[in-house]
Amino acid sequence: MRMLVAAALLVMSSAAISSAAMADEVDDAHKLAITGRDAYWNCLAREYSRDSNKAMSDQEFTSLIANVCPSERQNFRVSLIDFLSLQFPKQDADANLTTANRAIELAQKDIVTAFTRRRAAAK
Secondary structure, eight states: OHHHHHHHHHHHHHHHHHHHHHHHHHHHHHHHHHHHHHHHHHHHHHHHTOGGGTTSOHHHHHHHHHHSOHHHHHHHHHHHHHHHHHHSTTSOHHHHHHHHHHHHHHHHHHHHHHHHHHHHHHO
16 A cells, blocks of 8 residues: 555646646746747848938838838747747647747737838938
């Protein structure tokens, strides 16, 4: 009986350790996704604030923003997908990719919106 109880406790403690390790892995992935997001936003902000962009039309700036910061954008996409796959393991991989691409799209939209509002206010 003692052996059975000891084995049960060992299994339960192994599950708890495994669960804690998984929580740490999810937390680390979340931190990487936040870091990736911040790096991408900072890169977009640098593009936004360049003096050379002030003479651009809204369409030119939109095109510029869609093409700048490729490594930061990809790092953000990959780290967000990694986090989502750990956070929601039963979620379809395509759904995670769609979510990551949507996050990138919204970041670009926010920068373009700020640009167009700044131009309109300057007029």
